[in-house]
Amino acid sequence: MKTKNAVARKAVQAVKLPSLPQRPLRGARRESRRGDSTRLSILNAAERCFAQNGFDGVSLRTITEVAGVDLALVNYHFGSKDNLLREVIARRAKVVHEDRVRALEMARHEADASSPSIEAIVTAFLEPLLRRLSNGDAGWHHYSRLISQLDVLPKFTGLTGDVLDPTALHFINALRLALPKASPQSIYWGYMFLIGSMVQVISATGRIERLSRGLCRSGDIEGALHRLIPFISAGLRALGRQAE
Amino acid sequence: MKTKNAVARKAVQAVKLPSLPQRPLRGARRESRRGDSTRLSILNAAERCFAQNGFDGVSLRTITEVAGVDLALVNYHFGSKDNLLREVIARRAKVVHEDRVRALEMARHEADASSPSIEAIVTAFLEPLLRRLSNGDAGWHHYSRLISQLDVLPKFTGLTGDVLDPTALHFINALRLALPKASPQSIYWGYMFLIGSMVQVISATGRIERLSRGLCRSGDIEGALHRLIPFISAGLRALGRQAE
DNA sequence: GTCTATAGGAGGATAGAC
DNA sequence: GTCTATCCTCCTATAGAC
Numbered sequence: 001m002k003t004k005n006a007v008a009r010k011a012v013q014a015v016k017l018p019s020l021p022q023r024p025l026r027g028a029r030r031e032s033r034r035g036d037s038t039r040l041s042i043l044n045a046a047e048r049c050f051a052q053n054g055f056d057g058v059s060l061r062t063i064t065e066v067a068g069v070d071l072a073l074v075n076y077h078f079g080s081k082d083n084l085l086r087e088v089i090a091r092r093a094k095v096v097h098e099d100r101v102r103a104l105e106m107a108r109h110e111a112d113a114s115s116p117s118i119e120a121i122v123t124a125f126l127e128p129l130l131r132r133l134s135n136g137d138a139g140w141h142h143y144s145r146l147i148s149q150l151d152v153l154p155k156f157t158g159l160t161g162d163v164l165d166p167t168a169l170h171f172i173n174a175l176r177l178a179l180p181k182a183s184p185q186s187i188y189w190g191y192m193f194l195i196g197s198m199v200q201v202i203s204a205t206g207r208i209e210r211l212s213r214g215l216c217r218s219g220d221i222e223g224a225l226h227r228l229i230p231f232i233s234a235g236l237r238a239l240g241r242q243a244e
Numbered sequence: 245m246k247t248k249n250a251v252a253r254k255a256v257q258a259v260k261l262p263s264l265p266q267r268p269l270r271g272a273r274r275e276s277r278r279g280d281s282t283r284l285s286i287l288n289a290a291e292r293c294f295a296q297n298g299f300d301g302v303s304l305r306t307i308t309e310v311a312g313v314d315l316a317l318v319n320y321h322f323g324s325k326d327n328l329l330r331e332v333i334a335r336r337a338k339v340v341h342e343d344r345v346r347a348l349e350m351a352r353h354e355a356d357a358s359s360p361s362i363e364a365i366v367t368a369f370l371e372p373l374l375r376r377l378s379n380g381d382a383g384w385h386h387y388s389r390l391i392s393q394l395d396v397l398p399k400f401t402g403l404t405g406d407v408l409d410p411t412a413l414h415f416i417n418a419l420r421l422a423l424p425k426a427s428p429q430s431i432y433w434g435y436m437f438l439i440g441s442m443v444q445v446i447s448a449t450g451r452i453e454r455l456s457r458g459l460c461r462s463g464d465i466e467g468a469l470h471r472l473i474p475f476i477s478a479g480l481r482a483l484g485r486q487a488e
Numbered sequence: 489g490t491c492t493a494t495a496g497g498a499g500g501a502t503a504g505a506c
Numbered sequence: 507g508t509c510t511a512t513c514c515t516c517c518t519a520t521a522g523a524c
Contacts, residue, residue, distance in 0.1 A: 033489085034489065034490090035489055035490090038489075038490085051398075052398055052399065053300075053397075053398075053399055054298060054299075054300055054397055054399075055298075055301075056297075056298055056300035056301040057299075057300040057399070059516075059517060059518085060517080060518065060519090061516080061517080061518095069490085070490060070491055070492090071491095071518095071519095072490075072491070072492085072493095072519085072520080073489080073490065073491085074518095074519095075518080075519060075520075076489070076490080077489090080518080080519080081518070081519095145396070145398065148396040149393070149396050149397055151396075151447075151449070151451075152389070152392040152393050152395075152396060152443065152447040152449060153297075153298055153393055153449075154295075154296060154389070154449055154450070155296065155297055155298075155301070157449045157450060157451060157454075161451065161454055165454065165455060168455055169455065172455065184456070184459060185456070185459060185460050185467065185471075186471050188452055188455055188456040188459065188460045189452070189460060189467070189468060189471040189472070189475075190471065190475065191455070192441075192444040192445070192451070192452055193440075193441040193444060193471075193472065193475050193476075195444060196437075196440035196441045196442070196443050196444035197436075197437040197440045197441055197479075198440070199396065199440050199443070200436040200437060200439060200440035200443075201436070203395075203396040205395070205396060205397075205398055205401045206398070206401060207395075207401055207405065207436070208432055208433070208436055210401075210405055210409065211409060211412055211413065211416065211432055211435070212428070212429070212432040215428060215429060215432065216429050216432045216433060223429065223433070224433060227429075227430050227433040227434065227437075227483055227486075228433070228437065230479075230482045230483060230486060231433075231434060231437050231479035231480070231482060231483060232437075232479065233482070234478040234479050234481065234482030235441075235474075235475035235476065235478050235479040235482075236475070237478065238474045238475060238477070238478030238479075239471055239474060239475060242471075242474060277507085278507065278508090279507055279508090282507075282508085303498070303499060303500080304499080304500065304501090305498080305499080305500090313508085314508060314509055314510090315500095315501095315509090316501085316502075316508075316509065316510085317507075317508065317509085318500095318501095319500080319501060319502070320507070320508080321507090324500080324501080325500065325501095
């Protein structure tokens with residue numbers, strides 16, 4: 001991910017990566033091995049460290065210390081720091097994507113013939129992630145903060161796009177049906193604003209505590225959701241009413 | 245900004261920094277010296293590099309190469325990489341803050357006795373920065389992307405807070421007056437959502453191009469603003485109508 | 489799968505000549 | 507103010523023993 005030597009390193013990886021699938025088959029039925037707990041420890045530690053200090057702000061040394069494993073193991077299991085990041089993201093993104101699609105399916109089912117309401121669509125998008133946060137799961141908390149960072153860093157847009165764009169297009173399509181009078185451009189921009197508002201909640205930087213002198217808390221997901229859904233829904237509806 | 249040796253380095257700086265004000269007095273009337281253009285080159289190069297790769301993703305070597313000046317000069321003029329970042333931010337934040345406050349004053353003046361409309365307040369906040377972006381100024385573009393990144397990185401919230409919180413509190417107060425029925429909590433959350441929506445525009449990651457397959461463009465500030473103001477205004481109004 | 493050891497270089501910062 | 511030269515720490519990645 002460094003600018004220098006990027007080409008050289010890419011060439012090295014192109015030689016090395018194809019050998020990775022030779023590791024014990026994951027997903028196939030097999031007894032759990034020792035390496036699995038190592039992999040997990042590294043993933044969890046990386047998730048937490050990346051979220052706190054950013055990808056480039058953390059060394060593999062720090063990560064393996066937090067994980068309580070040897071430095072060399074991260075390259076054995078993940079091949080490179082870049083790929084470690086990729087797997088950290090992919091692990092949870094997959095889960096959220098499936099939950100969101102499922103929630104949207106249910107909303108469609110309940111709406112019968114017509115399109116679900118804006119509120120229902122927005123809720124189907126927000127709840128799968130935010131409910132996990134309000135359950136206090138630290139891992140999801142770190143993942144959310146990490147996603148928030150990668151979302152605004154140009155050099156990572158490729159990575160996050162691969163993982164998040166399918167969900168985006170799915171919900172953009174749902175919004176288009178729910179807002180038939182909105183221009184396509186307004187729908188795309190509206191989706192961006194939706195993401196932006198949500199990111200302010202899930203990035204949980206502590207800024208709202210400082211601004212409100214403790215009146216609001218970053219961790220109060222219920223309180224945030226209670227404002228976020230009406231805010232986004234009304235905003236999107238306004239775009240649907242717009243002359244153009 | 246490294247975790248290790250932070251204490252030791254801080255001690256060193258505490259000895260060194262007080263000597264910095266002995267440099268030629270800035271602001272006082274004096275002929276422009278050679279060092280000024282060096283300072284400027286470094287600030288501009290740092291702004292661009294930080295925005296592209298993040299604070300920790302860029303070395304001082306890269307920055308000074310881009311600036312076309314010697315590596316040692318960054319420490320002579322700025323003392324440390326941390327402080328360089330601080331000055332990069334402060335330079336433009338000051339300008340935007342003043343413009344925003346002035347724009348809000350004008351809106352208040354036009355609204356006469358009553359509070360300005362939500363649209364007027366939101367516009368007073370957004371236009372000072374977004375108009376500069378639509379003028380195509382590359383420096384402002386980099387600054388905006390940098391602010392977007394720091395906004396979601398926990399370890400920088402102290403830095404950005406010092407610079408941006410005064411503006412925030414100023415506009416939060418204006419929103420409170422414009423939305424008398426909204427709870428204080430809703431106002432704070434609403435402000436966060438406002439920021440989040442705006443960040444999606446100013447971070448200009450190119451995501452909207454990819455999602456819309458070129459139909460929308462990150463650089464189309466006018467188009468974004470045309471949707472952003474109605475979106476945020478309607479969202480905030482919904483919070484003002486909320487039962488609680 | 490895990491460890492030790494190390495390659496090989498990039499990092500921020502600085503002393504001291506000019 | 508600017509430049510050269512360098513300190514020393516830290517980095518990612520890997521080779522090879524176990």
